[in-house]
Amino acid sequence: MIGLKNNFIFAPIKTGYSDKTGVITEKHLIFYEARSKFIGAVTPEPLYIARGLRELPTQIGIDCDDKIEGLKKLTDAIHQFDTKVIAHLNHPGRMANPGIPENYFLSSTDKACEMGGAIPKQMDKDDIQQAISLFSKATIRAEKAGLYIIELQFGHGYLVAQFLSPKVNNRTDGYGGSFENRIKLSLQILDAVKSATDLPIIVRISGDEMIPDGIKLEEMIKFSKILKEKSVEAVHVSAGTVCNIPPWYFQHMFVPKGKTWEFARKIKQEANIPTIYVGQINSEDDVKNLTDNFKADYIAIGRALIADPDFVGK
Numbered sequence: 525m526i527g528l529k530n531n532f533i534f535a536p537i538k539t540g541y542s543d544k545t546g547v548i549t550e551k552h553l554i555f556y557e558a559r560s561k562f563i564g565a566v567t568p569e570p571l572y573i574a575r576g577l578r579e580l581p582t583q584i585g586i587d588c589d590d591k592i593e594g595l596k597k598l599t600d601a602i603h604q605f606d607t608k609v610i611a612h613l614n615h616p617g618r619m620a621n622p623g624i625p626e627n628y629f630l631s632s633t634d635k636a637c638e639m640g641g642a643i644p645k646q647m648d649k650d651d652i653q654q655a656i657s658l659f660s661k662a663t664i665r666a667e668k669a670g671l672y673i674i675e676l677q678f679g680h681g682y683l684v685a686q687f688l689s690p691k692v693n694n695r696t697d698g699y700g701g702s703f704e705n706r707i708k709l710s711l712q713i714l715d716a717v718k719s720a721t722d723l724p725i726i727v728r729i730s731g732d733e734m735i736p737d738g739i740k741l742e743e744m745i746k747f748s749k750i751l752k753e754k755s756v757e758a759v760h761v762s763a764g765t766v767c768n769i770p771p772w773y774f775q776h777m778f779v780p781k782g783k784t785w786e787f788a789r790k791i792k793q794e795a796n797i798p799t800i801y802v803g804q805i806n807s808e809d810d811v812k813n814l815t816d817n818f819k820a821d822y823i824a825i826g827r828a829l830i831a832d833p834d835f836v837g838k
């Protein structure tokens with residue numbers, strides 16, 4: 525157990541409540557404080573790790589030391605309820621927002637997402653080192669700002685998933701081809717973050733990308749076993765990719781409820797690692813089912829907590 529007062533987590537969801545400088549605003553403080561009272565940990569949206577890697581123009585940043593003061597205000601507001609704060613760190617790679625003029629686009633490949641987006645540069649060794657360094661610098665800032673858990677986004681079709689995915693990764697160097705090569709960047713980021721902090725680390729993955737030739741559950745079980753060996757505290761199991769099949773990522777109401785829970789259960793059983801369940805958890809029956817039948821270690825909730833800040837308390 526990571527040491528939360530209960531096993532409910534507010535899932536990372538972009539709010540768009542910052543201004544264009546990426547700082548914490550009064551709106552964030554009100555929004556997250558209202559949702560903190562009854563839950564173990566809050567994830568205040570994905571924090572951009574470089575200004576040119578934003579998903580939204582009004583996303584929260586952790587790219588510079590000048591963001592620490594605002595983030596500290598946010599963690600202080602949440603800590604009054606004995607609730608922890610998770611730093612969700614993400615490099616979007618080729619899925620950075622093409623509508624933001626300062627953005628740049630990097631990937632394992634030089635091909636754009638088929639569904640839209642900018643043409644990325646295929647990363648060379650220097651680009652890879654710089655990306656790793658962005659994660660470790662952001663981790664140091666997160667710790668200074670009082671965030672308590674580091675969540676690394678390795679799923680959902682973002683940069684690390686662009687290396688993991690056999691569909692996207694077309695490299696012929698040591699980062700492409702075999703499973704061992706495709707997971708190399710993720711493990712290098714994990715090692716760098718571990719050297720930067722002693723805080724607990726969790727990893728978000730897509731249990732399955734739900735597309736032909738994409739990341740499959742069997743590989744994610746294998747991957748989760750490696751994460752466990754590397755002392756990752758839990759895997760947060762979602763599905764889909766923001767490039768090809770966003771409804772799975774967002775858990776649109778038309779995707780079957782419980783499918784991602786099945787992925788999480790399989791990973792929990794086979795890799796024997798604590799697992800965070802997510803996706804359309806919006807009733808007391810869902811929570812009972814996950815607790816009694818799925819033996820969920822953690823339960824992450826997004827939209828139900830947006831709709832009703834007291835959903836868990838009730």
Ligand SMILES: Cc1cc2nc3c(=O)[nH]c(=O)nc-3n(C[C@H](O)[C@H](O)[C@H](O)COP(=O)(O)O)c2cc1C
Binds near residue numbers: 535
């Ligand atoms: C509007 C919106 C934005 C989201 N943004 C992100 C994101 O930036 N990163 C991420 O990992 N998940 C993101 N998610 C996915 C959520 O973390 C969560 O997995 C999803 O909403 C399913 O949980 P729910 O059914 O309880 O809402 C987003 C979801 C929504 C609805």
